[in-house]
Amino acid sequence: MRDFLKELGLSGVNSGVCAKGWVERPGGDELTSYSPVDAEPIGKILQANEEDYARVMDVATETFDTWRMVPAPRRGEIVRQMGEELRKYKRPLGQLISWEMGKVLSEGEGEVQEAIDIADFAVGLSRQLYGLSMHSERPQHRMYEQWHPLGPIGIITAFNFPVAVWAWNAMIAAVCGDTMVWKPSSKTPLCAIAVQHLCNRVMKANDCEGVFNLVVGRGSSVGELLINDGRVPLISATGSCHMGRRIGEAVAKRLSRALLELGGNNAIIVEPDANMDVALPGVAFGAVGTAGQRCTSTRRLFLHKSIAEEFTNRLVKAYESIPAGDPLEKDTLLGPLIDQGAVDDMMDALKQVRAEGGEILTGGKRMERKGFFVEPTIVKARPDMKIVQEETFAPILYVFEYENLDEAIAMQNGVRQGLSSSIFTDSFMGAEKFLSASGSDCGIANVNIGTSGAEIGGAFGGEKETGGGREAGSDSWKLYMRRQTCTLNWSPELPLAQGVKFDLD
Numbered sequence: 001m002r003d004f005l006k007e008l009g010l011s012g013v014n015s016g017v018c019a020k021g022w023v024e025r026p027g028g029d030e031l032t033s034y035s036p037v038d039a040e041p042i043g044k045i046l047q048a049n050e051e052d053y054a055r056v057m058d059v060a061t062e063t064f065d066t067w068r069m070v071p072a073p074r075r076g077e078i079v080r081q082m083g084e085e086l087r088k089y090k091r092p093l094g095q096l097i098s099w100e101m102g103k104v105l106s107e108g109e110g111e112v113q114e115a116i117d118i119a120d121f122a123v124g125l126s127r128q129l130y131g132l133s134m135h136s137e138r139p140q141h142r143m144y145e146q147w148h149p150l151g152p153i154g155i156i157t158a159f160n161f162p163v164a165v166w167a168w169n170a171m172i173a174a175v176c177g178d179t180m181v182w183k184p185s186s187k188t189p190l191c192a193i194a195v196q197h198l199c200n201r202v203m204k205a206n207d208c209e210g211v212f213n214l215v216v217g218r219g220s221s222v223g224e225l226l227i228n229d230g231r232v233p234l235i236s237a238t239g240s241c242h243m244g245r246r247i248g249e250a251v252a253k254r255l256s257r258a259l260l261e262l263g264g265n266n267a268i269i270v271e272p273d274a275n276m277d278v279a280l281p282g283v284a285f286g287a288v289g290t291a292g293q294r295c296t297s298t299r300r301l302f303l304h305k306s307i308a309e310e311f312t313n314r315l316v317k318a319y320e321s322i323p324a325g326d327p328l329e330k331d332t333l334l335g336p337l338i339d340q341g342a343v344d345d346m347m348d349a350l351k352q353v354r355a356e357g358g359e360i361l362t363g364g365k366r367m368e369r370k371g372f373f374v375e376p377t378i379v380k381a382r383p384d385m386k387i388v389q390e391e392t393f394a395p396i397l398y399v400f401e402y403e404n405l406d407e408a409i410a411m412q413n414g415v416r417q418g419l420s421s422s423i424f425t426d427s428f429m430g431a432e433k434f435l436s437a438s439g440s441d442c443g444i445a446n447v448n449i450g451t452s453g454a455e456i457g458g459a460f461g462g463e464k465e466t467g468g469g470r471e472a473g474s475d476s477w478k479l480y481m482r483r484q485t486c487t488l489n490w491s492p493e494l495p496l497a498q499g500v501k502f503d504l505d
């Protein structure tokens, strides 16, 4: 057994259900977690069945009654300790993320850093859950708004950010006074179990277990119960547009709140006046980083026709020297895809590329080695190809040429998704046009930075089929609380608003 597994308290067989302590023998099917690096099993997980789910949700619901009354700065202090615990385990947790998900170690550790950052942010936020106060139109009246905790919330996360995206939700929800039930991806259950061990230590020491709860289980049983549970006022979910539509419908049916962070089809525009030495690594990291398995990964590249040939040649050359292999090795830049299904999806997309007349400039094949490694791929594409409308979770980059910036912006906006977008330019006018109301239609718009790797301080999410949700920084916390508008009358009269009279006599 690898040292980092032991260090994180994982064993050969692990319970995947935790509600005020681990449920020793959950009743669901046994799940095996495989490393995408060598396709070998890492550990077994006992999943939740429907009764286990009920138990977990009961705990989250009961704990909410007490947790919501803990002063927010005190909740912040406990989240501060969570941040400390994550700092202590940054290395082994980063290694586990690399091994179970496949991203390279600096990204695995970067992901833990992202969780630490959001914990720090949440600590400060715990003293800043501000409401506004307004001037009442009536004499001797006071009007203000306050924010109260929302309830036991559901967090559904994807395999590609098995720790950070949970942390975006969990650290904020905890300071807001919510309890939570986390359903992680069945592709990365050990990351979730390792994080739950850290939570348990901190919460036990503070005598407030039951705030962070975990339920590893099937989407078709546990996932359905969670999204349809009338006790859950907010479902925050990250995943495909297909999954998000299912969740959005279920949550809308019971008139609750869904925070959806779904697929992207992110593009970079490179203007002729860009600093090409900045643009080139920006594009390469965006498209090849995390093997193209970020929702923010760069999938489309728009090159001005005057620089297209040279830029493409340089990019092809760079792609051909990207070191692929064991993500735990220091110099590796490209790890594997998550599983065989992901390799099949990539190969199917490339089949469609060929059928639609796209030209594969480099890559296009599975690598001859253990695990789920694929060659990073560049395709010379046309905007009318249907496949470029789809998000394929793999390192495929579609390259297009354009003549002027308006055309490039229109093409970049011409997809159903709206998560992240970038322009590389040294022109103030070009940058401002891209950022204007008639520019990028995405939730994230960057200048001289690639599409991925957002900081936690901003609100993260996107428009159109990306789902409209916002997580992490800025004022995203408001989605995790309920707003109450309060009007107090301290006069001896009962004046009515809008001058309405109701004199009894």
Ligand code: UN1
Pocket: 114, 160, 161, 165, 238, 293, 294, 295, 296, 451, 452, 453, 454, 455
């Ligand atoms: C995701 O892929 O779901 O901006 C999240 C980024 C990361 C988060 C990605 N900070 O690429």
